[in-house]
Amino acid sequence: MHMTKKQPEQQILHDNKKIIPFLSIIIPGSSQIIFKKPWRGFSIFIFLLISGYLVYWGFEKFEISKVQLNENNFIPWLILPLFLFYAWNIFDAFQISKNKKSPAIIAILSVMVILYTIGWSVTGVKLERLVTRFTDAKSVMNKLVNPDFFSTTINGKIEICSWGCLWDYSVAKINGSETTEVFLSSNVGQIFGQKGTVTASSWAVLFGKATKNQRIPGFETGKIIETIAIGLLATLFSTVLAVPVSFLAAHNIMKRIPGGSVVYYIVRTFLNIVRAIDTVVWGLIIIVWVGLGSFAGVIALTIHSIAALGKLFSEEIEHIDAGPVEAIEATGGNFYQIIRYAVIPQVIPSFLSYTLLRWDINMRSATVIGFVAGGGIGFFVLETIRMGGYQQYAAALWAIAVVIILVDYISSKWRFNILKDQPKFVEKKSTWKKVRNIIYVILAIIVFLYCWEITKIDLSKLFDPGPTFGRLLKDFISIDLTGKVIDNVLRELIITTMQAFLATTLGGILAIPFSFLAAKNLTGKSKFSSWIFYLVRSLFNILRSIEALLYVAIFVYWVGIGPFAGMLALAITTFALMGKLFSEAIENIDSGPIEAVSATGANKLQAIVYSVVPQIVPPFLSYLIYQWDINIRMATIIGFAGGGGIGLMLSTFFGSLQYHKAGTVIVAIVIIIAVMDFSSAKIREKFI
Secondary structure, eight states: OOOOSHHHHHHHHHHTTTTGGGHHHHSTTHHHHHTTOHHHHHHHHHHHHHHHHHHHHHHHHHOTTEEESSSSOEEETTHHHHHHHHHHHHHHHHHHHTTOOOOTHHHHHHHHHHHHHHHHHHTTOOTHHHHHTHHHHHHHHHHHTSOTTEEEEETTEEEEOOHHHHHHHHHHHHHTOOOOOEEEOHHHHHHHEEEEEEEOOHHHHHTTSSOTTOEEEEEEEOHHHHHHHHHHHHHHHHHHHHHHHHHHTOHHHHTTSTTHHHHHHHHHHHHHHHHHSOHHHHHHHHHHHHOSSHHHHHHHHHHHHHHHHHHHHHHHHHTSOHHHHHHHHHTTOOHHHHIIIIIHHHHHHHHHHHHHHHHHHHHHHHHHHHHHHOOHHHHHHHHHHHTTOHHHHHHHHHHHHHHHHHHHHHHHHHHHHHHSOOOOOOOOOOHHHHHHHHHHHHHHHHHHHHHHHHTTOOGGGGGSOOTTHHHHHHHHHSOOOOHHHHHHHHHHHHHHHHHHHHHHHHHHHHHHHHHHHTOHHHHOSSHHHHHHHHHHHHHHHHHHTSOHHHHHHHHHHHHOSSHHHHHHHHHHHHHHHHHHHHHHHHHTSOHHHHHHHHHTTOOHHHHIIIIIHHHHHHHHHHHHHHHHHHHHHHHTTGGGGTOOSHHHHHHHHHHTTOHHHHHHHHHHHHHHHHHHHHHHHHHHHHHO
8 A cells, every 4th residue: 555755754753652752851842843733842942942041141130039059059049930841841742742731821830930020120110119109109190180281370470270270260250250360371382383483484485475594473383283294294105105115015916027026025124124113213313314303203204104004005915806917917918907907906995094094103103203303292292301391291191192082083984984895886976076075185285285394394404414324324234243232232122021021911911801891792781881981991092092102201200210110101001002902802702602601690790701701812812912012112212211121222322322332222123023023923823
């Protein structure tokens, strides 16, 4: 009888079942790989390798888990969970050889003990500060809930009018009582705009109304308006540029032309590198090119958005229906006709949807780009923090929250309308609709020109870089790979990763109970439960509308400068985003198991435990891993506001013009984000 190739392999495995498990003693995970469980084997090997290094590194650098053996010898007690994990790896190999399962919880707990112990130490978690410095936090919170929107005059001096003051004023006015006047504060003018003197616009210069750079009476654009303009222009520019780039990064398109596959891999690699570097980091580079200001912010956001949209667009192109392509090919259509008539019509709705999503993201990023690039509300926030003006800072946060929530709502509504299934029919446009469309186009042009003017776009600066820009590029290429620099970068990179890990855990744990309260299918239809639902959902929306970089200032005041403050800031944004995603996952569960369990007479809690929880565990784990990936990206920049980690090191290197060392940091950031991106994608695939 003819024997297939697989049969000898199976026979070899069967004959050596008792010997193969011993390989895991020498190379952990190797036996599992041989037994056709590659995912399990590689995971064991990688996690044991990382855990072992972290135990050694933590002991050598920070004396973490140090215990004394005798008078002269010390060891880390973390070798106990490490050894337990190693022993489990051997036990697991023998169990697989017997076609049995071993409890993975032992391995998971061992790794968790190592990660949390090291993370807790290197992040500098000091929970007592949350209590001992609560008075400081209370003072800040009081200022945050009483933003500088209104002012009043007390003893001839202008003072901020809090909500209590505003209430007393309103009551006095209603009752006809005498009271001091309340008026909008100058802070409102800085945020939303006010009359003053402005630099003459290019239009005023063009029509001879003023000379170049002349200061004339006019309306000073508010910082939040400037921020909106930055976000809009960056989205527009990046979309226009990302479309052609996305076709170069689509494998199903590039394989049709000679040498296209090479171009595909080059462009894909380029996109992955560019989007791994945060917008704030791009801002640091761009200000050396064109100088401080909103223009630098627009460029930084545009660069990052091109990479992000280019990747999303290219993936959408790769998932088109091949039918129309084959049909046009069958008629003898050439490459360009295939693109024009078979590809573009399929991707337009998704492209528009992703553009709106990117607009939402860019608006959030535009609120912090001013921290380094100048311009916009971010620069205003930075200045208020430096001056200790937390009530002015609070007013900016309130303004940001309102704008981002509105943008989020508009963006989601438009995306829904674009992507929803609708019957396709040709409707003859009425005269009014034609006129309306013309009005929309005119308004769009006016908005574009206004945004161009207030962000001070000057294309000539692109061809006249700053005097140190050449040095920056040269130093970036010749990165510093000396032992001391690598050692310091690796230390901060591990701290940043642990910071993100703890923030993901803390935020995720806090989000779980709140997510059940924000799930419409579980809160019921009573008025009380509806209030709870809307209250929690509103909390999620408000908290996630503000970037982690803006929260850092609050926690720095509370617990001090360092990774602990950064971790707490990341935990807040994690709580808000995970709460929203978790609640949506709960709302999308199959209602059948709930009805079945309820029919047996189970109460609400039992129904949740036995019919809801089993359905939501996989998506919850997937979201947490996804959030850890996001948090690592965010953790690389929160150091700019005092959140510690590698962001602080990068800021220091840029500030001292040590670009070669800054280049080393950026390369390290790109590598860790690329590894996390790949790993989290693979792990999420396993759960979903």
